Amino acid sequence: xxxxxxxxxxxxxxxxxxxxxxxxxxxxxxxxxxxxxxxxxxxxxxxxxxxxxxxxxxxxxxxxxxxxxxxxxxxxxxxxxxxxxxxxxxxxxxxxxxxxxxxxxxxxxxxxxxxxxxxxxxxxxxxxxxxxxxxxxxxxxxxxxxxxxxxxxxxxxxxxxxxxxxxxxxxxxxxxxxxxxxxxxxxxxxxxxxxxxxxxxxxxxxxxxxxxxxxxxxxxxxxxxxxxxxxxxxxxxxxxxx
Amino acid sequence: xxxxxxxxxxxxxxxxxxxxxxxxxxxxxxxxxxxxxxxxxxxxxxxxxxxxxxxxxxxxxxxxxxxxxxxxxxxxxxxxxxxxxxxxxxxxxxxxxxxxxxxxxxxxxxxxxxxxxxxxxxxxxxxxxxxxxxxxxxxxxxxxxxxxxxxxxxxxxxxxxxxxxxxxxxxxxxxxxxxxxxxxxxxxxxxxxxxxxxxxxxxxxxxxxxxxxxxxxxxxxxxxxxxxxxxxxxxxxxxxxxxxxxxxxxxxxxxxxxxxxxxxxxxxxxxxxxxxxxxxxxxxxxxxxxxxxxxxxxxxxxxxxxxx
Numbered sequence: 001x002x003x004x005x006x007x008x009x010x011x012x013x014x015x016x017x018x019x020x021x022x023x024x025x026x027x028x029x030x031x032x033x034x035x036x037x038x039x040x041x042x043x044x045x046x047x048x049x050x051x052x053x054x055x056x057x058x059x060x061x062x063x064x065x066x067x068x069x070x071x072x073x074x075x076x077x078x079x080x081x082x083x084x085x086x087x088x089x090x091x092x093x094x095x096x097x098x099x100x101x102x103x104x105x106x107x108x109x110x111x112x113x114x115x116x117x118x119x120x121x122x123x124x125x126x127x128x129x130x131x132x133x134x135x136x137x138x139x140x141x142x143x144x145x146x147x148x149x150x151x152x153x154x155x156x157x158x159x160x161x162x163x164x165x166x167x168x169x170x171x172x173x174x175x176x177x178x179x180x181x182x183x184x185x186x187x188x189x190x191x192x193x194x195x196x197x198x199x200x201x202x203x204x205x206x207x208x209x210x211x212x213x214x215x216x217x218x219x220x221x222x223x224x225x226x227x228x229x230x231x232x233x234x235x236x237x238x239x240x241x242x
Numbered sequence: 243x244x245x246x247x248x249x250x251x252x253x254x255x256x257x258x259x260x261x262x263x264x265x266x267x268x269x270x271x272x273x274x275x276x277x278x279x280x281x282x283x284x285x286x287x288x289x290x291x292x293x294x295x296x297x298x299x300x301x302x303x304x305x306x307x308x309x310x311x312x313x314x315x316x317x318x319x320x321x322x323x324x325x326x327x328x329x330x331x332x333x334x335x336x337x338x339x340x341x342x343x344x345x346x347x348x349x350x351x352x353x354x355x356x357x358x359x360x361x362x363x364x365x366x367x368x369x370x371x372x373x374x375x376x377x378x379x380x381x382x383x384x385x386x387x388x389x390x391x392x393x394x395x396x397x398x399x400x401x402x403x404x405x406x407x408x409x410x411x412x413x414x415x416x417x418x419x420x421x422x423x424x425x426x427x428x429x430x431x432x433x434x435x436x437x438x439x440x441x442x443x444x445x446x447x448x449x450x451x452x453x454x455x456x457x458x459x460x461x462x463x464x465x466x467x468x469x470x471x472x473x474x475x476x477x478x479x480x481x482x483x484x485x486x487x488x489x490x491x492x493x494x495x496x497x498x499x500x501x502x503x504x505x506x507x508x509x510x511x512x513x514x515x516x517x518x519x520x521x522x523x524x525x526x527x528x529x530x531x532x533x534x535x536x537x538x539x540x541x542x543x544x545x546x547x548x549x550x
Contacts, residue, residue, distance in 0.1 A: 006341035017329055089325030092291055097342040098315040242291040 004103060007094075011111045014090075015081045023077070024116055027070040028123035035064030036127055061124040062145035066152045066201070068120065075153075075160040076177035078112045083164035083173035092242040101237040109229070113157045117150065144215050151218045151225070152201040156181060158225035161232050165240070243267055243392060243424060244288055249297035251283055258283045260448035262297070270418050270425045272435045274539055275445035281428045282322060284445070285394055289314060302392075315343075318390035322397045322428075324381030328370030332361060332380050335369060336387060345388045355383040358413060374401035382410065389421055396428045399435075411438050436535035444542045452542040459538045467537065468510075470500040471526040478525075481517045485510075 016024075038060075085091040095104060160177040167173045201221050244266040251259040259280045264273075273281050286292040288301050290310025299306055301313045326335060336355060340348035356362040359379040364372060369380060378401045385393050395414075399407045415438050417423045429435045435442075436456065443453040452459055472478045475498045482491045482502060487510045490503040504510035511528075518525055530537060 003341060003344050006338060010338045010342075013330070014327055089321060089323060090327060092286075093319075093321055093325045094342075095291060095310075096289055096314060096317075096319040096321065097339070098311045098344070099342070100311045239293075241293060242286070 003099070004107070007099065007103070007107045008111060011107050012115065014085070015078055015111050016115055020077055020081070024074050024119050025123070027074065028068075028120045031064060031068045031070060032061070032120075032123040032127060035060055035124070059141075059145060061128060062149050065120055065124045065149045071116075071120070071153060071156050072160070072178060072181035074116045074120075075112075075157045076163075076174045076181070078116060079157070079160040079164040079177065080170040080174040082108055082112060082161070083168055084170040086164075086168045086240075086242065087170065089242075095242060101240075102233070105233055105236045109161075112161070113154070117153050120153070121146075121149070148215045148218055151215070151222045154229075155201045155218075155221045155225040158228040158232075162228050165232050165235055243302060244426070245298075245300045246284065246288070247298040249284065249287065249299065250295045251280075251287065251292065252295055258448055259287075259294070259297075262445070262448065262450055264443055264450050264453060266424075266426055266443075267441070268422075268424045269440040270414060270427065270438050272432075272439040272442040272535065273426060273428045273445065274430070274432060274435070274442060274535070276430075276543065278447075279445040280448040281445050282396055285396060285426070285428065289317070289319065289394070316391045318385035318387065318393040320378075320381045320385040320393075320395045320398055322400070324377050324384075326369050326377065326380060326384070329368060331366055331368055332356070332372070332383075333365040335380070336365075336383055339384050339387055343388050343390075351388050355387045358386055359383045360409070375403065375406065378402055379406075386417070389417070389423060392424045392426070393417075394426045394428075397430070398427060399429055411435075414438050432536040432539055439535065442535060442538070444539055446543050451545070452538070456535065456538070459542075467530065468502050468504070469527075469529055470502060470514075471528075472498060472500060473524040473526065475500060477521065477523055478517075481521060481523070485513050485517075487513055 082091075085094070091104075095101065159180055160173075163177040163180070164173040167176060201218060244264070246262055246264040249259050249262040250257070262280060262284055264284070273284070275281050283292065287294050287299055288306055290306035290308075290313060293307050302316060304313050306313045330338070333352060333356070336352040337348055340351050345351045353362075356365050359382045361376070361379045361383055364376055369377060372380065378398070382395070382398060385395060398410060402410060414425055414427070418425060418438075425438075427435060427439070439456055441453075441455050442459060443450050444459075445451070470478065475493055475495065478500055479491060479493045482488050482500065487504050487506050488502060489505050492501045493499075494501070502510070514525065514528070517523060
């Protein structure tokens with residue numbers, strides 16, 4: 001366990017060092033602030049009951065998180081660090097220590113996926129108790145929104161991870177991730193009436209009044225993300241040559 | 243320790259290894275060869291970093307591709323160019339390495355490794371701020387940390403000044419002698435490598451073309467090029483040119499030095515003594531033109547080029 005926790009700390013310090021960590025935090029805080037400001041203006045001005053405003057606010061936080069335009073950029077950057085480790089020989093050096101490849105893959109996944117997710121969650125959710133300190137409720141609705149946010153992030157991450165392992169160089173990895181993800185968004189934006197749009201994150205949620213049932217629209221993209229990550233795992237553990 | 247049989251590896255259409263067979267046992271072994279000979283590829287396969295197309299590799303009796311983590315538990319490695327994270331300080335990086343290796347007393351191991359390679363004076367500096375020679379020392383410290391049973395050093399003498407090279411070779415000798423550690427050293431700097439190697443393997447165009455103890459190799463690839471320092475070089479030149487055993491002789495008049503290439507070194511030495519006695523000539527010194535290992539290397543690679 002000590003060896004694994006050392007590896008996690010080492011990879012976290014490598015992936016999330018200046019300026020990447022600072023950029024992620026700034027983007028997350030900026031987008032969170034922007035969404036809170038807009039929902040506060042909308043919700044409070046509407047004269048709705050406080051409990052509804054609270055729910056709306058929390059829902060909006062998750063909605064904004066799922067729709068945050070910076071998430072593809074953040075994951076493209078963190079996964080291109082993995083590509084940089086491969087191209088620079090750092091990964092070769094790391095795999096010359098007595099680690100199983102699957103341990104290294106799991107650590108890369110944990111650090112590169114979880115850390116930005118945690119930063120975004122903190123940026124979007126921490127302000128909530130400050131807005132409504134006496135009425136923080138965590139119900140099934142909240143958990144479904146959280147799940148939706150995680151699955152949306154996983155979808156973005158899976159594409160970026162695949163690009164980093166395919167190109168094994170930071171610049172092509174970053175450019176291809178960003179091109180694919182924003183390209184999909186661009187195409188999706190152009191087909192607003194198509195039913196296919198319901199299955200493409202973040203357009204699964206057409207407006208911010210999303211219910212727990214809407215999470216089901218994330219199933220196809222989540223399955224795709226899981227399949228991509230499984231393929232990356234098999235490639236990393238069985239085929240990747242350093 | 244490391245047994246490789248008939249190993250093949252291609253990168254696209256380029257064949258990097260073309261049937262490499264190699265046995266590395268306890269001791270200090272040199273793996274030498276020109277750039278592109280396949281030395282680093284062989285080592286990467288032995289560490290489970292690359293997968294062979296064909297052939298068999300057993301490192302401590304294990305298949306490194308399937309059981310690489312078990313192999314690497316017993317092996318310290320310095321990769322060529324010593325890739326390390328530039329943002330960490332030397333000491334903090336080596337602490338990470340100690341915990342990666344699961345060492346019981348990481349602090350003590352790091353201190354010892356830093357002292358071994360004389361890197362303790364810059365242990366608080368970031369790796370990115372170090373000179374190439376300093377980084378090479380940190381890479382060596384990483385490989386030697388915890389005194390692993392087997393150490394692979396890919397071009398360890400690169401970037402080091404002559405004094406540091408000599409110190410490193412002394413260190414390898416001492417670690418082998420006192421702690422029973424074994425080394426596989428990949429290097430181009432043959433004259434210095436010769437000092438420490440019990441055995442050597444020569445690679446050329448993806449094959450091992452010669453392998454054995456340095457003595458065995460010396461006997462096989464007979465040394466024929468010598469440097470003679472003499473008092474009367476013109477007379478020596480005249481007489482040496484008349485000998486059947488001498489293939490070529492060249493005079494460096496400014497130094498009073500002759501460079502001789504002989505077809506049979508024993509016959510040449512007999513003739514040399516005869517000429518000196520018969521013509522009352524003085525020979526100050528006679529020594530091989532190149533280092534032993536370098537001559538073996540030149541002969542082996544020359545022969546392989548001829549065959550190709």
